[in-house]
Amino acid sequence: MNDVVYHYASPEAALGILEKREVWGSLIHSLNDHSEYKHFFESILTTLPRLFGQEAGFDDMIDDLSVNISSVKDLNVFVVSFSEKGDLLSQWRGYCREGGYAMGFNREALKSHFADSGVDFRKVEYGIPSDDLLTSAFRQIVHVYGTDPTARAPAIYMAEQWMLRAAPFYKDEGFREEAEWRAVKVLGCDDDRVFVRPLRGSLRPTCRLALPCVELNDAAHPTWRFNIGLRDVIVSPGRDREFRSSAFSFACCKHGIAGHDVSYSSVPYIDR
Template identity: 25%
Template sequence: MTKRQLVIIRVPAELTHFTTLSGLQGIVEKRCLWSSNVSFLNDRKELQHGITAAEKILREFAASKKKSIFTRIIDDVIDDLKQTKLPDTYATCFCTSHDLLSQWRGYGGRVQGVSVTFDGAKLQSLFRSQGGTPMEVIYDKERTVRRIRTSIITFSGLEDLLAEKDVGRIRAEMKRRLPKLVPRFKDDGFSEENEWRFVIQKENDFEHVKFRDADGVLVPYLEVAVPVGKRLPIKRVTVGPGKNQELTMRSVQLFLEAKGYEKVPVDPSAVPYRS
């Protein structure tokens, strides 16, 4: 890796994952977080948003280099992206806020929502140990174009890649590097979330991949777990709006104490419950 490619990403001091009560139970008992394959999630518009921005910048970049072979390679890569022929790219999502009305609304009163706040630096170390890269989600459309240019050209090292003489290697590297950036982009309407994602790429890792049922689809996912005997870097749990919020809080506190997280505070959401 050259100095130009070396990008240091500083994550926020705290990152929060919104989930259900049963989701919290699974995270704590299994000592892991799930990283889901982005190709099988329902966020197709999100993926298309990133692909469209990437295509624009890539074609401009190829035209500026005046290399026909590079243009053909980009055509291949973009075509694969549009057909969802992504490498196995997995992501786990977090917010910088632990109490968001937009997140609680997603549960619609059907299930009890909670948020789990983690130490950002320790979370980054956990994902790094399993090949994960932290990415701040980009929302603003003008910034998307500008920042995807920086991400693709600098972070992905395209300038250095062009120096390669092996066309096959250039094509393979382009197909490997670019899809990793796609989960980084999201529509402006979700900007309140201030989302971060940890992205992992695995090539045909059937030994470790698991599957879960979600809206009629078997979604592939990876378990990002702490070593045996270690605990997740949980700093706080917030119980979302609910009809029995106080009782839920007491049950969560007891559960955490039983699992060795007795110092983790459990707080109520400031958002009022509406039945």
């Protein structure tokens, strides 16, 4: 399904999504691929001198940006991951080692809902930004910084904001098979949507992001009370697929989640 993106979820996570009609995002610094986030900033600071090194005031600008960027990198950036691929071995291993579900959501419904909620929802790019993109993004910023001393602080702020918005959506080429989409939100630790949970022997800062939810009144399907954009569900590899499929459908019925297709993974994977 080209208009569906999948969120890989353990049974506990899947049940939470159905009960609360929300997904949970992790602090980007706690992700397995968190080094990609910090590497993005370093690569930009390395590339800009090659593109703008001859511009007036650029050396001062890169110094200012290098000093300020550490505070931007340490902001509380929360990420929820989705994938265009609903049956990927690396994702089953990463998120569903003891079983789980790839929950496929209508991508356009997510995009519209997240936009209204101030959540940045975009497809991940693999590699680093092209020279053309960086030139387009920074040309005016560099010019203003170098020609108007009174506008230097706003210029640095604009550069920081561009980098902050772009950084969560770039990863190394080695991750390309994931075909990832991300929902990204910056939140303070005092926000009501932020909490801390135990996970795999540590503590994991987490945020709640509400899913699109339309209340239903369907006489033909009285148990369907909410449409959360769930279109397709794939049951993870392993034994007891029929039971795990029927259990998921029962949970949907229990929590009033509207109907969707359910199928089985075709990945020949057994966790040893």
